[in-house]
Amino acid sequence: NAGVMQNPRHLVRRRGQEARLRCSPMKGHSHVYWYRQLPEEGLKFMVYLQKENIIDESGMPKERFSAEFPKEGPSILRIQQVVRGDSAAYFCASSPTGLGSGANVLTFGAGSRLTVL
Amino acid sequence: AQSVTQLGSHVSVSEGALVLLRCNYSSSVPPYLFWYVQYPNQGLQLLLKYTTGATLVKGINGFEAEFKKSETSFHLTKPSAHMSDAAEYFCAVSDRAGNKLTFGTGTQLKVEL
Numbered sequence: 001n002a003g004v005m006q007n008p009r010h011l012v013r014r015r016g017q018e019a020r021l022r023c024s025p026m027k028g029h030s031h032v033y034w035y036r037q038l039p040e041e042g043l044k045f046m047v048y049l050q051k052e053n054i055i056d057e058s059g060m061p062k063e064r065f066s067a068e069f070p071k072e073g074p075s076i077l078r079i080q081q082v083v084r085g086d087s088a089a090y091f092c093a094s095s096p097t098g099l100g101s102g103a104n105v106l107t108f109g110a111g112s113r114l115t116v117l
Numbered sequence: 118a119q120s121v122t123q124l125g126s127h128v129s130v131s132e133g134a135l136v137l138l139r140c141n142y143s144s145s146v147p148p149y150l151f152w153y154v155q156y157p158n159q160g161l162q163l164l165l166k167y168t169t170g171a172t173l174v175k176g177i178n179g180f181e182a183e184f185k186k187s188e189t190s191f192h193l194t195k196p197s198a199h200m201s202d203a204a205e206y207f208c209a210v211s212d213r214a215g216n217k218l219t220f221g222t223g224t225q226l227k228v229e230l
Contacts (some may be wrong), residue, residue, distance in 0.1 A: 004160070033217065042121075042207055042220035043161070056217060091160060105151065106218065108160035 004029075004109035005074075006092050012115045019079040019086070021112040025094030032075045033106060034067055037089040046090075049075060082116045089113045119144045119210050123221035131229050136195040138224045140182075140208030143189065150191040151209040151218065152182055161207065167191065178202070203228045 005024040013019050025032050031050055035043040036059075045059040049069035060067065064082075069075040079086055090113075093106035124139040142148055149168050153161040165176025172184040182193045191208060205225050209218040 035218075035220075040222075042222040043218075045217040045219070048217055059217070093161075105163050105166055106161075108153075108162070110158070110160045 004092055004094050004107050006090075006109035006112050008112060009110065010113050010115070012117060013082050014117050015083055016081050019082050019114055019116075021077040021079075021090050021092075021114070022074040023077070023092030023094075023109060024074040025092075026107050029094035029096050029107070031095045031097065032069050033093045033095075034075075034077050035091045035093065037091060037111070039088070043091060046077075079114070082114070084116045087114055087116045119148065119212060119219045121208050121210050121219055121221035123206075123208050123224050125224055126222065127225045127227065129227040129229060130198045132200055133197050136180075136193070136198045136202065136226065138193040138206050138208075138226065140191045140193065140221060141189055142191060142208070142210045144210055144212060146212050149211045150182075150184060151211070152176065152180070152191075152193050153207045153209060153220075155205045155207065155223075157204075164193070164206075198226075198228045200228050200230075202226060 007022050033048050034046040037043045047060050047067045048056040064080045066078045089111045091111045093108045095106050120143045122141045151166045152164040154164050155161050164180050165174045167174045167184045175181045180195045182191050184191050205223045207223045208221040211218050
């Protein structure tokens with residue numbers, strides 16, 4: 001049973017380009033979370049999605065960032081017109097149900113490291 | 118709003134010595150508390166969690182943590198450090214109705230011979 005799969009593991013973009021990060025949750029998991037880890041900082045929540053729905057995007061920057069989790073295929077975090085400050089590790093996590101149930105915890109992927117030149 | 122404070126961004130111990138990583142939280146509602154470990158270039162792996170019940174929680178790799186409501190703390194301990202314990206450790210809190218974790222800034226544990 002594969003874990004949470006993220007790709008690409010490393011992505012280099014020039015300022016102004018677009019970055020697309022993909023996340024395939026664990027089999028049987030229908031809840032996906034994206035977190036960002038800036039250098040020397042802890043993980044910060046960005047967005048929580050279920051299939052075809054954004055449940056909580058309170059951590060997403062208001063501009064240039066978007067996320068989706070279509071009925072088929074992986075979840076995608078999209079960053080348009082990247083800037084140097086977007087350089088970070090972006091982690092995806094999944095759970096079988098929402099965390100509110102308490103019994104389930106997040107399973108994290110290995111992350112996608114974005115470098116903006 | 119919830120928050121987590123991890124005292125000491127870097128902790129160094131000798132192999133075989135006690136490991137103590139500190140975590141204090143702030144939450145207006147009864148929290149769920151977690152410790153995760155991150156090895157270089159890898160994702161986070163759950164060490165242990167507290168939800169309800171027994172306040173002393175045992176996790177993987179010999180780690181344990183105790184929830185102390187009066188001190189709003191959830192410190193992580195291990196009686197005897199091993200070289201393989203060198204990693205970054207994150208404390209996190211989640212409220213019982215929410216669907217997101219709030220992480221501390223992490224503690225880098227170094228284990229020396």
